[in-house]
Amino acid sequence: MITFFNPTCNGPLGWLCVGITALFGVTVLCTAKRSPVGKENILVWSLLPVLLGLLCVAMLGTGVGLVVFCTSCLVSSMYLSSTVLLPVGDKAVLITGSDTGIGHALAKYLDSLGFVVFAGVLNKDGPGAKELRRACSQRLSLLQLDVTNAKQVKEAFLKVSEKVQNTGLWGVVNNAGILGFPADGELLPVSTYRMCMEVNFFGAVEVSKTFLSLLRKSRGRLVNMSSMAGGIPLPRYAAYGASKAALAMFSGVMRQELSKWGIKVAAIHPSGFRTGIQGTSDMWDKQEKELIENLPEDTRHAYGDEYLLGLKSYLLHMPAYCDANLSPVLNAVLHALLAKRPHGLYTPGKGAYLPLCIFCCFPLWFYDFFISKMMSSQPVPRALRTSEAESKNH
Known part of the structure; x- marks a missing residue:
């Protein structure tokens, strides 16, 4: 049975979860206010960990849910910190x-x-x-x-x-x-x-x-x-x-x-x-x-x-x-x-x-094969066309 989150019922850990949620929310709002671009992405990245955390607390219990919630807030905060832009001013x-x-x-x-x-x-x-x-x-x-x-x-x-x-x-x-x-x-x-x-x-x-x-x-x-x-x-x-x-x-x-x-x-x-x-x-x-x-x-x-x-x-x-x-x-x-x-x-x-991932993650022969297929519509040098024709005739 799912027990929905109630800070009073969950004691100190419950109130800790509420405090972290409030702190994270204030941080997100300040970030969105300072950033001249990307406010939509900031709001999305702020809502996702909050919803995920509350869902985990409700379904997994306060202890495990709080750990998952804090982890999701940390990941989201790292992303949000990279979206904060300095003011243009007179730069x-x-x-x-x-x-x-x-x-x-x-x-x-x-x-x-x-x-x-x-x-x-x-x-x-x-x-x-x-x-x-x-x-x-x-x-x-x-x-x-x-x-x-x-x-x-x-x-x-x-x-x-x-x-x-x-x-x-x-x-x-x-x-x-x-x-x-x-x-x-x-x-x-x-x-x-x-x-x-x-x-x-x-x-x-x-x-x-x-x-x-x-x-x-x-x-x-x-x-x-x-x-x-x-x-x-x-x-x-x-x-x-x-x-x-x-x-x-x-x-x-x-x-x-x-x-x-x-x-x-x-x-x-x-x-x-x-x-x-x-x-x-x-x-x-x-x-x-x-x-x-x-x-x-x-x-x-x-x-x-x-x-x-x-x-x-x-x-x-x-x-x-x-x-x-x-x-x-x-x-x-x-x-x-x-x-x-x-x-x-x-x-x-x-x-x-795609080509960058293939180059970094696969053997070079596979990358070369991938590129050759991408370039297969390009013309062939005369000497290679001649040798191909001769091999077919034989």
Whole structure:
């Protein structure tokens, strides 16, 4: 028979349970009040342990029920502590690569929340910069910032230092990045590897090292935009993935080293978002021409012109498989900037979990098999098609 919970009948343990419930409820309400986002999730996470605990007390008795209830409150409190966001106030954030894509959307988003935004752009007179001037408040400042240009990085530092003065800079978001031309690693010219490393890795390192003195003043945040391709191996992303993997490792080491200064470091690994990073048709034509012209004759013959020319179609169809809604990425960056306890790694995007779980939890041969099946619709090099045809004939 179920005996419903009555604190009077259950003695001191019953009143202890009531006290814990009240304390937890007050904590949740204070948390929800301070947090500018995610109030719905907070209320859900507050009600679940209370209902679970009371049900356990009613069915299992006060002693066992209280243990279960306290455990559920502890788990819920750990989650709630990660949802508490600091007030925006007059916090200043530098974002690189704000011309297009995630950087552009992030500059608008943070500006709308009240941040003082320094938007670094590759072209201060380009359409992206003009749109930021039109759509954002007077708090936003545009900076001419090519992250591969040490002089421009230094000039940007001086301009930001002049504006933030003794308060320091709260956040640096290393977002600037390039994709290059997705192709087999054997086909990519070394210049593509160098270009990806210069922008995606060395550029982020240059900006980080230059602005760390301002982050130290505010005990702020360093956020690096890596990629799912930097965490797991993906075909056709040898150059891009290697540069993002280097950035991810840099983020991990800096997270450990900068913690003594009170600076928190996070890496964002988005997957499957439509950002425009793949570039324009003219850029593809130029990169395709460079790729084909620099191939050794035997390599070009083995792959065949049909395979090589088909690489561009992969780029053309890529946006169709990507999510146009960048909100998960923007929310991840916001959490990394404002959470009292930010995560070291964020993986926004629905497509990230399955391949990431398989890569981490299964043997490598199974992961390789899984990826090969995902890529099975891609064209086959000429030499392999010829050998397959010959084996069938025999």
